[in-house]
Amino acid sequence: MRYGYLGPETTFTHQALLQALEVMPREITEQVEQVPFSAVATATTDLLAGDIDALIAPIENSVEGGVSGTLDVLAATDSITIVAEQIVQVTFVLAAREDTALKDLEVVSSHPHAQAQVQGWLRGNLPDAHVAAASSTAAAARDLAALSPEQAHGRAAVCSPLAAKHFGLTVLAEQIEDTEGAQTRFVLVTREGRIPARTGADKTTLVVHLPHNRSGALLETLEMFSANGVNLSRIESRPIGDFLGRYSFSLDVEGHIEDRRVAASLRALHRICPVVHYLGSYPRIDGAHPEPREEFADETYDEAHRWIEKLTGMVAPEPDRA
Amino acid sequence: MRYGYLGPETTFTHQALLQALEVMPREITEQVEQVPFSAVATATTDLLAGDIDALIAPIENSVEGGVSGTLDVLAATDSITIVAEQIVQVTFVLAAREDTALKDLEVVSSHPHAQAQVQGWLRGNLPDAHVAAASSTAAAARDLAALSPEQAHGRAAVCSPLAAKHFGLTVLAEQIEDTEGAQTRFVLVTREGRIPARTGADKTTLVVHLPHNRSGALLETLEMFSANGVNLSRIESRPIGDFLGRYSFSLDVEGHIEDRRVAASLRALHRICPVVHYLGSYPRIDGAHPEPREEFADETYDEAHRWIEKLTGMVAPEPDRA
Amino acid sequence: MRYGYLGPETTFTHQALLQALEVMPREITEQVEQVPFSAVATATTDLLAGDIDALIAPIENSVEGGVSGTLDVLAATDSITIVAEQIVQVTFVLAAREDTALKDLEVVSSHPHAQAQVQGWLRGNLPDAHVAAASSTAAAARDLAALSPEQAHGRAAVCSPLAAKHFGLTVLAEQIEDTEGAQTRFVLVTREGRIPARTGADKTTLVVHLPHNRSGALLETLEMFSANGVNLSRIESRPIGDFLGRYSFSLDVEGHIEDRRVAASLRALHRICPVVHYLGSYPRIDGAHPEPREEFADETYDEAHRWIEKLTGMVAPEPDRA
């Protein structure tokens, strides 16, 4: 089994994959081959083609927001299914080769998103250092480790603690991120096929296009969730791409498609929205287990269903004159 | 087959029954025995006991509003089913015995509801006449017809044209009602059993109690209809009777329980309301045939249902470690 | 000062007036002359003509529901203002002349509404007695008291304990009502003029006609209250009278017109409903003092108002080319 991730080794996405593997049974993880990719789009193509079996990708970051590349891939197809989520605590270190002092630093390299998250620290502590772009935080660390000691002089990388350790770098400063406690959420996707069973602590991900001939369409869509007691935990708008003002919405809702209240909401969306992509129901990483109010419990839906079945069973087969 | 009505003969309820029989096939109407009652409550007891097979009763009047006696009977049981409606145009005549002139009138008798609807005319035309109560407009006519010519002198009845004709009275003035075009709507009920088949031009009658622990409960209830594109054509509040501020609502909605949008609304009500009495789906007397918007059409509900069925069919039988 | 009530003396409406006078200062009550009327419509005509200064009338009963006569008078004019409410506990006694035993009774007289509320007791205890109609429970008692001892033999009245006492009758049975704890609510109305000051425990009464060209109009109307955190404590539909299916709604809401949340709701209703009659804001008889959530507090509305004032103050006087 081949699992793709945004590489190279020791990226935050790689960490997410390692976290995901940790909670799987040994007989599965022993068979997993980890395959680095440079872009979600390429990895998705390989997933759909059968070259890899699963793929882990970042979907949102608590500071930077939704990850457009992943959202657009998810919006473009309903042939893939999200089967799990992972959350990685995002923290950065400033790492250099042995014997490098903070005061010697002239060049600091990292991925632009990481730079954005440490720019306050850099301005305060290394106001004169040049900031160079790398294709990932892991690549910044790896490339620094590959230099000759002379070349590496005066250089540092902003990367994850894991990357610093993996590539044998020395940590000059840690937790240098401007916003403490930032998190990135990742999703593990497979080709469409099997939806994970309901655990009682689940999440469902959707992409919907709104009916465009009606104002208030987003309101109407949210009312369908509200009418069934279903909470939204994420909402992200993305352009559909044809012209300004046309959006699709990427949504996470609490619950599993086997929860009657979720199924009822989805049926309603299917009626009113021109496009609804169901991207999967999967266990919540936080294990939270919100108990629905009685009116939204499975048994309440089932009773209502049986009541209507009984009544429609009493309808005469064809019109007569009463 | 015995059909009960609020008597005596030639009341407006009797007219409604005659109208109802007119549209039934001859092989049925030939077997119908018409049974007058003096109160809806008594007739309902007989209906539930099997002494009569159907009952016609007024439910609302365009001037006087809901008919409490009928509404309360309908609210108290879900063992009866409305199978048809009738609308009677309410018009009154002033009827007397032969050779009576308007100027001779001293006493005018009628049912209090009828008096209320002609009081303007009486004040204008017979300001000095005494107004006497009768138990129905038909009884006023019948009793006048039964008097000796001497006793009948100076007397008139406010009644329906049918009653005047049936009891051989002379019409001194017609259309004496203050509000032109008043109508009374009647329902034909049977013991629970068979719901008339869907005709495409149907109405459904319900009684609901609102959840009492939540403000905004009526709003929430109406939203369930709105979310399914179901229009209300009648809403009437009635006290539940335990204390002030607790109401049940008697509702007519457009459509038949076999219309998916009606069934979906009812399922939602069943979930949120402590009591929902389904009182029947039956053809609209006006034959109006409103076409639902595409999102509320049967086929749209059925497609959404099939989509969810397909998706839940893909759920793994039990949790595993993805 | 002349205060009208539905008479004769000792009716429940009279009791409501006595209760209302009890809580007024002596200098006012000393000047009040109590004037009995036989109908709300007549009394209202006198009120509008200036012949009386105030009028007390029943508006709803916890068993019988809304009082149509009063509701229709309130719906027809906005030239009167409700300034207070009263609630009377409804309980009935069976009263007769001295030396009458239960077993001797042949005729029981009362007002039809009262009869409806004691019919279970009568069926159980006096199955053979004839039930005769009186124009009010007080009239039944008064008329019985006026009979000669011989005429009064075998007769009883269903009336209030007050009426029995006032007319010197003997109570044969008390609390004979089928539903324990029934209440009637009364409103005290004056000619339009002065609205009672806000006490913090107030109620506001309205009559609205719904926009007839839009389905979902009742839903939309209720949303205006919900959006401003205003609870409904009474809703009663009444026909407008022109044709079936057209209703006005008589509403009580919690709060005073000087509460910003109530004023905001009324402004919204005024925009969307073709007719809104404001019938007054007045102290709640139960003194309940519900604290609005912060978002619905006066100060919150006032701050929002000041914020918009400040912003609109920054708008350029006329368009230019930025």
Add this chain to the structure above:
Amino acid sequence: MRYGYLGPETTFTHQALLQALEVMPREITEQVEQVPFSAVATATTDLLAGDIDALIAPIENSVEGGVSGTLDVLAATDSITIVAEQIVQVTFVLAAREDTALKDLEVVSSHPHAQAQVQGWLRGNLPDAHVAAASSTAAAARDLAALSPEQAHGRAAVCSPLAAKHFGLTVLAEQIEDTEGAQTRFVLVTREGRIPARTGADKTTLVVHLPHNRSGALLETLEMFSANGVNLSRIESRPIGDFLGRYSFSLDVEGHIEDRRVAASLRALHRICPVVHYLGSYPRIDGAHPEPREEFADETYDEAHRWIEKLTGMVAPEPDRA
């Protein structure tokens, strides 16, 4: 007057500025100095410090979605005001030095966003070319123009037609974008101060934080617009940054703060949302002039306001005993 833009010269943002200047009166444009910046954040700092007087920045692209950098600057302060919008049609050319043929190309440079929009064309037409990053499409063109003929051999830039022309490059292919008709919308902002006058065809931009203690908060927020007939033309969620699942929303609504319906919506938002940033009301570039329904017209709001004023004027100054 100094107007900042994302430079260097001939970027799409520069084009937007030129378009904006075209519609201003000559006496203003003659005084405008165009000042290029490399980042929105830096330019905003200069704007707030008074070093420049206005700033134009991209806010959304029909293919790429919201521009996070601009949205986050707008979300972070309410000390700036949007005074105008511009829309630029996004089209790309492949530009090279004279005498370069398509088949000779080995390196193509551009900004990553531009690369994303032409990647299909590049894969199809230059599958073997190396793609190099530049800090903007204009910089790619400028840098190519600055090379010696030898250095420039085998090189091309993906840039705007304007940039190609400005830097004297030859266009090898035009309209190479994968999605035809892409547009970017720009906003022109000033330091808070004066809001452009109402033109009747206006737009208002807001940033709101939702109340976090209540599910359904987004629904509730949208209902405030719906209740006032205000349409949304853009909605974009951005993380607040403290933890996953907390969002602010950047919204454009139709109308001007002087439109009563817009002011009423904003007042309601101010009551229920912990943060509402008003970022300005300004003329719509498309000039569309949607007429509100009667219930949302200014005069309707004003009438409702006067009605409540009249009623509250009738409230007694202090409680008495009616």
